[in-house]
Amino acid sequence: MAARNPLAAITPIDDGARIHAWGDVWRLVRTSAKGHKLKKVHDPDVTMLVTHTVYNxxxxxxxxxxxxxxxxxxxxVERARKHPISISHLPLKDQNDIEFKIECITEYYKLYYNKKISRTADGFKRAAELISATLGLLKQKPNRNVNDPSPPPKKRGCRNNFDAALxxxxxxxxIEKLEAADWDFVELRDGRNRSxxxxxxxxxxxYTLLEDYxxxxxxPHCPNRRNxxxxxxxxxxxxxxxxxxxGRPLDHLPSFSRFCxxxxxxxxxxVDYARLGHEAAHRKRKLIGAGLDVHYALERVEMDYYNVDLHLLLVDTEVWKHLSPKLRIQIERNRWYLCVAIDVASRCILGMKLARSESSQVALDTLRMVFYDKTGIGRAAGALSPWDQCGPPWMLTTDQGSAFVKSWFQFRAVSLLxxxxxxxxxxxxxxxxxERFFRTVLEGLLKRFEGNTGGSIAALGDYPAQLRAVLTVEQFSHLLVRWCVxxxxxxxxxxxxxxxxxxxxxxxTKLLPPMPAPDPCRMRISFGIDLKRPTRMTGIRVLGLDYSSEELQAWCRRKGDTEAEVKVDPYNLGAISVRLDPDSVGFITVPCRTRFMEGRRLDDWIQASEELSRRYEDVAQMRLPIILKTIEEIQRTHRRAVEIADLKGIEYDCDRIEHYEGKLSIGFAVPASEDFPGLASVMPTALPSQSSRTGTLPSTFALPGSLSFAVGASRVVAGSSSVPALRPTSAADVPAADLPTGSTPIPPCVPDRSAAPEAEEARSAPVPDATEPAGPRRRRTTVKLEK
Incomplete structure (x- = not known):
């Protein structure tokens, strides 16, 4: 081991220093008393020990x-700031060229370190030959002689010649350019980018004239480029x-392509701002951000109206089948509006409603569909899959349409959301x-049918969409539900x-199940129809139905007859919500005295009233079993239509209800269930879902002048084998209590406190059933109802 020369000075070297010496680039590994141990920067495996004397x-x-x-x-970091361009910033073609050059330079340094070549002209020539053989660069050099047609001359520096021999x-x-640039590989880029x-x-x-024109x-008048x-x-x-x-030289005329x-x-x-205007340019060039960050079902629900791009026939389907071609041309055709609620996270449709125009009531009905299971609607339309997507949404998003910005809609939506x-x-x-779902409806469903408008005037062309309409509103409702579900x-x-x-x-929903829907009382207050009705000791009467409770009667005893604010749920007439004090913010729930109305819909009750008015126009008294039977018949025979009516139903409000009360003479009083002690003995067991409160209909009925049939019998359909036994009943068999009595007074439907005690006892006595099928030599009495 060589000893250190005591006369040699020890020169310190920084650990991060780069040393150019001995024909290469080195960096320090460590310093000792014997000398400095260095390693090559570009080949760290090569090291050497230099004594202090040699280094000095x-x-x-x-x-x-x-x-x-x-x-x-x-x-x-400082060098990177001064020279921010790296190879990745260059175009892809330049990156490929630099990668090829780096590969050739790497092969050269391998030959140089192995002492196979030298840094002379002959050494570089020998290195080029060896590198070409190693990398497979055996392509002949391009022919630079432009006078020789074979092979065809190539442009000097063509990128297709990069695999030619070096x-x-x-x-x-x-190599010299790379070393002079301090090993910055970007300097290997050739000058073709500046050609x-x-x-x-x-x-x-x-040039100034070109720019000006x-x-x-x-x-703003949008001239074309040719003009x-x-x-x-x-x-x-x-x-x-x-x-x-x-006396200056003339310029050549710039071509139309140069002007473009x-x-x-x-x-x-x-350009868009000047030609289209601010609003149109903003819509066309609007900035798109990261979008909504929605993770859970019902976290965000969007609602909007869509003017359906399809003309529909405003006629019943059965009527349309029997119309002549001449009459069919005269049938009105129109485009309807579709109100849709969609869940953003899952893209599921939570509710749909068809209407002739945009209205807040239809929007509120669509919002109500979000809260309950709609499988029944899908089954009525023939859908094979359940439509069970429902629940209270976290946030509702609508546009600035008149139907959504009304305070009437806003207050009811905020009360639940x-x-x-x-x-x-x-x-x-x-x-x-x-908005994207509406385009999906157009492309996936509407374009299948005759009468579609195509979505725009340009797409419509000369196609007579209105005259080519073939679908009725009912048919389109069925198809829309089935396509969606x-x-x-x-x-x-x-x-x-x-x-x-x-x-x-x-x-x-497995990740985060939806919250339960609000209770019926809250739903009735939010979605119910607003009415004003007087209070009395017998309760509040709405559409001929009496509603009463102990709290309501106590209020009437204290305050007398007053006017109260009433909320009626069109999907359940079994109870109403009443605000007795106008200054209070609370409602009380008042049940219907006729327990049969629990779960009954307003549509069914209106249809039943129309049927009763048509059948018993000349009869002064009607019986409760007949009323109940009519409602049951309406529900059974029109169940499918009722389910589909959820998409295109009637919009009920206080004015329409008052209209039906006056038009159909629903001023008659429907007796309460407790006013018929004998009725419970003839009624079968209550419905399973309402066994605690409601009764059902008698087993059979005999309607005057009509047919006798069993309750719950299947709907009579042409060609059906299961038809219930029917028996004609003549007018002579009608009980005398059902015929006009002329001078005989009609007792009221509710207990009359001013009547005589004998009359009171007569009314409260048990009455046998009057709805059994009429038979020979049989006569039964019935309870009289005021008309």
């Missing part, structure tokens, strides 16, 4: 150079005439999901990553 002697030479703190992190001088220039003639071909005045394209170019040629000829007078290139340099926003959001008008991107919910959705909306709903 090398430091005095002209080729020695030391860069302190070169490998320190702060120095690396030249020694080319390899030497690459071409960058000098202008026209005079400065012509290019801006003439940005005009603007024609104006430019007139101005250019005047410019050339001026050059001729001044000048227009293309203009900012797109500037945590938040109601109305984005600014003319910003459809803020409600992108519901059986096709849309089970089709792969690109916005869900290929997942179907129903699968997304199942997955998200």
């Amino acid at each position: 002697a090398e430091a005095l030479t002209s080729t020695f150079r030391r860069e302190d703190d070169y490998f320190r992190p702060r120095s690396v 030249n020694g001088s080319t390899l030497q220039s690459w 071409g003639n960058h000098n202008g071909r026209f005079s400065p005045e012509t 290019a801006h003439q394209y940005c005009r 603007v170019y024609d104006d430019f040629k007139v101005a250019f000829n005047a410019l050339n005439n001026r050059f001729r007078d001044e 290139l000048e227009i293309a340099k203009l900012d797109d926003w500037e 945590a938040d109601v959001f109305n984005p600014p008008a003319a910003q459809p991107q803020l409600r992108a999901f519901i 059986d096709i849309y919910h089970h089709k792969k959705h690109a916005g869900l990553g290929g997942e179907t909306p129903r699968d997304a709903w199942v997955r998200l």
Whole structure:
């Protein structure tokens, strides 16, 4: 082991220094008393120990150079800031060229370190030959002789010649350029990016004229480029005439393509702003952000109206079948509005309603559909899959339409939801999901039918969509429900990553199940019909039904007859909500005295009243079993129509209810269940879902002048084998209590406190059933009801 020379000075070296010496680049590994241990920067496996004497002697030479703190992190960051361009910033073609050059230079240094070549001209030539053989660069050099037609000459520097055999001088220039640039590989980029003639071909005045007339394209009257170019040629000829007078050389006329290139340099926003206006340019060039961040079902529900791009026949389907072609032409055809509620997270449809126009009532009915299971509607339309997507949404998003911004709708929606959001008008991107669904309806369903408008006037063309309408509203409702439930919910959705909306709903509801729907009282207060009705000791009468409770009667005893605010649920007439004190904020629930009305719909009650008015127009008294039987018959025979009516039902309000009360003479009083002690003995067991409160109908009925049939019998259908036994009943068999009595007074339907005690006892006595089938030599009495 060599001992340290005590006379040699020890020169300290920084740990991050880069040393250029001994024909290579080195960095320090460690320093000891014997000397410095160095390693190569580009080949760290190669190390050497240099004594202090040798190092000091090398430091005095002209080729020695030391860069302190070169490998320190702060120095690396500083160099990156000064030269921010890296290979990844360059075009792909330039990156491929640099990668090829780096590969050739790496092979050269391998040969140089193995002492196979030297850094001379002959050494570079030998290295080029060896590298070409190693990399398979055996392609012949391109023929530079342009006079030799075979093979065809190639352009000098063509990128297709990169796999040709290397030249020694080319390899030497690459290495020298890289070493001079401090191993910055970006310097290996050739100058083809700067190729071409960058000098202008026209005079400065012509360029100015081109720019000025290019801006003439940005005009509100939207001139085309050809017209603007024609104006430019007139101005250019005047410019050339001026050059001729001044003795200057004339310019060549820029072509139409060159003029279009000048227009293309203009900012797109500037062009649209000038030609289309601010609003249109903003809609066309609007910025798109990251979008909504929705993770759970019902987290965000969007609602909007859609003017269906399909003309529908405003006639009943059965009537349409029997119309002549001449009459069919005269049938009115129109486009309806579809109100839709969609869940953003799963893209499932939560509610739909068809209407002739946009209204707040239809929007509120659509919102109500969000809260309950709609499988019955789907089954009535013939759908094979359940429509069970329901629950209270976290936030409701609508547009600025008149149906949604009304305070009447806003107050009722806020009473059930945590938040109601109305984005600014003319910003459809803020409600992108519901808007995109409308286009899906057009492309997936409406374009299958005759009478579709195509979505725009341009798409419609000369097609007579209104005259080609073939679907009725009822038929379209069935098809719309089936398409939504059986096709849309089970089709792969690109916005869900290929997942179907129903699968997304199942997955998200397992992650976070929906909250239960509000109680019936809260739903009635939010979605009910507002009425004003007087209070009395017998209760509150709505559509001939009496509603009473102990709390209501106590109020009437204290305050007397007053007017109260009433909320009626059109989907359940079994109870109403009443606000007795106008200054209070609370409602009380008042049940119907006729327990049979629990769960009955307003549509059924109106239809039953119309049927009774038609049948018993000349009869002064009606019986409760007949009323109940009519309701049951309406529900059974029109169940499918009632389910579909959820999509195109009648909008009930206080004025319409008052109209039916007056038109149908529903001023008769329907007796309460407790007013018929004998009725319970003839009624069968209550319905399963209402066994605690409601009764059902008698087993059979004999309607005067009509047929006798069993309750619950299947609907009579043409061609059906299961037809119940029917028996005609003549008018002579009608009980005398059912015929007009003339001078005989009609007892009231409710207990009359001013009547005689004998009459009271007579009314409270048990009465046998009057609804058994009429038979020979049998006569039964019945309870008289006031008309």
